[in-house]
Amino acid sequence: MEHRLVVPPTPFLVVAVFALMMSAQCSAALTRPAEVNFAFVSDAYDDTTAVQTLERYLGLQAAMKVINDNDMLDGIVFNFTAVAGAIDQQYPSAAYYASLTSNLTSLNPFGFVLPDWMVNDVAASIATSGVETMPIVAPSTVAPDVYNSTYRNWIFLHQPFSSEHLGALNYALNAQSRCAYSVAMGQEYPGVAAILNSTAQTLTDLGLSAKTFIITDASFTGGTTTAAIRDFFFGDAPKVPGCVFITSLKPVLQLIIDSLWGDPRFDRDNTFFFGPSAAASLFYNSTTYGTAPYQNLRFSFPATDPSNISIPSAQRFQSALDAVITLQQVPQWLINKLNPARVLEIVALGFYTP
Structure with a gap:
């Protein structure tokens, strides 16, 4: 049985900031960028994975707002771009790898945020695309033989229970x-x-x-x-x-x-x-x-379950989410998969599985 670890926004913020700080220490010649961009890669080949991709996307949007509003990277703007993985099929094909490689090449990201669903397939796709030297933020369920970074160690977001x-x-x-x-x-x-x-x-x-x-x-x-x-x-x-x-x-x-x-x-x-x-x-x-x-x-x-309003972390997350999310910010390929009415309902609820 596949088990998925759940990563709320706070650990993601810590690890993202840690990755950027460590990269700055790797080489004195490294130019300090004005903006860094992570590629969020996720599959949406059926209704379940599409919904979970949207939930994780909402959580990342809220995390991005907290990072940038509080200048946690000392003048560097943090951003992430959602990249579509498999849209129509569960098992990657040659076309899947070609499309993902093209998207990642044009994006030229600093690193990757991987999903907690089908994570090994997505990690394998990244390795196939020739960008496996970049850092990743991923669940600890990634198999060690799937993705081997030669540039720096990959980062696991351990979220036991x-x-x-x-x-x-x-x-x-x-x-x-x-x-x-x-x-x-x-x-x-x-x-x-x-x-x-x-x-x-x-x-x-x-x-x-x-x-x-x-x-x-x-x-x-x-x-x-x-x-x-x-x-x-x-x-x-x-x-x-x-x-x-x-x-x-x-x-x-x-x-x-x-x-x-x-x-x-x-x-x-x-x-x-x-x-x-x-x-x-x-x-x-x-x-x-x-x-x-x-x-x-x-x-x-999810933090925004109405029953969780007494939990401070839920309150902070909901506040950030309410301030940043609109339908226009949701990737079109996700809207096409779920249909606009469904996306609006999910955005209104604000729930997520980050």
């Missing part, structure tokens, strides 16, 4: 009565046990109580997932969890909620779900968001 934890705990600690007993759940894949155990341990350290449950591949293939979820959730009744922390993408997150919602023992009014931001966009872009059985579903990110 600390931000996810803090966002979820913001809810839990504001309502300890319903989160006094919680459960952390996720689909089986490498590393999920450590993630779930970390969540449960953090809750325990804060004086709450929590247990973990991994939905195994066997329960999916055997068609027993719903029964397994219900048996675990209600196994300690009457001590039924009031909060459910889920580490899975949308299909499994939705399966968990649907499975519990259909059980007569489930407390529909007082049980709250906390999902990962990697699943957020697909809920925001569906008619199910905010309706039963998802009215008690919360996300730590």
Whole structure:
């Protein structure tokens, strides 16, 4: 199962500034530029990747405004340009590489910002285009054999789950009565046990109580997932969890909620779900968001989830986003993929998966 790390604007700002500062130290003969430009490369071959590309684009726009308004680069203007990757197909072809190479050659960027979706394909495309000596800002999921910079080390934005934890705990600690007993759940894949155990341990350290449950591949293939979820959730009744922390993408997150919602023992009014931001966009872009059985579903990110208005980082991001984003700033190839009405809706919501 592919897992995507979520990078809010603040880490991107730190790394972008760090990259520029380090480059200035690499050579005394390096001319100080008036402007630096990163190429944001992302695929939009289907509805999901197009939406996530737009979300990340919005986050970068807000980050750019914070950098430039606060003169964080000491007189250097920071900019980024969105470059279309694959528009119509998931797997890159010769035409894909040729188009991307042409775009990157004409842009001549300082470095690259890679997406958290299909990141290895995009990294491979950059390497194929002959510009693999440039720095990149990318998730830590990039395979080391895909992109090897000979100029400087590439930069990983490690975003373990600390931000996810803090966002979820913001809810839990504001309502300890319903989160006094919680459960952390996720689909089986490498590393999920450590993630779930970390969540449960953090809750325990804060004086709450929590247990973990991994939905195994066997329960999916055997068609027993719903029964397994219900048996675990209600196994300690009457001590039924009031909060459910889920580490899975949308299909499994939705399966968990649907499975519990259909059980007569489930407390529909007082049980709250906390999902990962990697699943957020697909809920925001569906008619199910905010309706039963998802009215008690919360996300730590996107920062502009209306439920997050008490979180200072969310307030700062929303302020920057509101001040900078218009439909005219969105790349035309994204508008064509999503259609203008959909783009306007997304821009108005301001949500993102940066």
